[in-house]
Amino acid sequence: MNVMGYIASPRKNGNTAWTVNKILEGAQEHGAATEVWYAGELDIRPCQACMGCVKSDRCVLNDDMQKLYAALKQADALVLGAPLYMGQMSAQAKAFTDRLSAQISPRFSPRFKEENAGKKLILAFTQGNPDAGKFQTYYDYTKQMFQLLEFDVKDLLVVAGTRSDSASEQDGLDVRMKTAGSTLVSE
Numbered sequence: 001m002n003v004m005g006y007i008a009s010p011r012k013n014g015n016t017a018w019t020v021n022k023i024l025e026g027a028q029e030h031g032a033a034t035e036v037w038y039a040g041e042l043d044i045r046p047c048q049a050c051m052g053c054v055k056s057d058r059c060v061l062n063d064d065m066q067k068l069y070a071a072l073k074q075a076d077a078l079v080l081g082a083p084l085y086m087g088q089m090s091a092q093a094k095a096f097t098d099r100l101s102a103q104i105s106p107r108f109s110p111r112f113k114e115e116n117a118g119k120k121l122i123l124a125f126t127q128g129n130p131d132a133g134k135f136q137t138y139y140d141y142t143k144q145m146f147q148l149l150e151f152d153v154k155d156l157l158v159v160a161g162t163r164s165d166s167a168s169e170q171d172g173l174d175v176r177m178k179t180a181g182s183t184l185v186s187e
């Protein structure tokens with residue numbers, strides 16, 4: 001199984017990076033091949049709504065998203081990690097998500113093109129607020145949105161309270177994230 005991680009935080013050594021890498025570690029320990037992409041190292045422009053992808057079947061923006069489209073094609077599963085900014089996914093995560101529309105069928109039905117349908121997905125959010133349930137409505141909505149895009153959402157993980165205790169310092173989180181990664185492979 002190929003598992004691709006996308007870290008939609010500008011901080012390469014931040015909480016989101018730690019979380020996604022632990023999930024990938026768990027997947028690796030169960031035999032998966034993994035690769036990780038850092039938003040901070042990539043140039044991913046927002047969707048221009050030019051509808052070029054409807055005509056040509058390809059996004060016309062020649063930026064690093066082209067590498068991610070290729071990686072996504074090879075991947076059986078995606079781990080999308082995002083910090084919560086103002087109660088929503090970071091702009092880096094939103095740009096990536098919007099650009100996925102180039103891989104949706106031309107009539108903008110929720111049907112993903114064949115090679116993408118049914119890909120497994122783990123959504124991992126990190127947030128400063130210590131109450132993991134504080135933004136549940138938004139997390140549930142986001143999960144449903146990815147289900148509509150025909151991802152097979154396997155897990156929705158929330159790492160809370162990162163302002164006072166960084167993810168790497170939180171008791172038991174290491175095991176919880178690695179278990180999510182191994183379960184992704186085994187289920």
Ligand SMILES: Cc1cc2nc3c(=O)[nH]c(=O)nc-3n(C[C@H](O)[C@H](O)[C@H](O)COP(=O)(O)O)c2cc1C
Nearest residue numbers: 009014015016083084085086087126127128129162
């Ligand atoms: C611009 C900005 C907005 C944020 N908004 C929220 C928020 O609405 N709720 C929250 O709990 N934490 C919020 N945070 C805190 C981050 O979600 C949290 O620190 C996260 O773990 C950062 O991830 P990173 O270490 O990967 O950068 C915000 C941080 C920034 C920089």
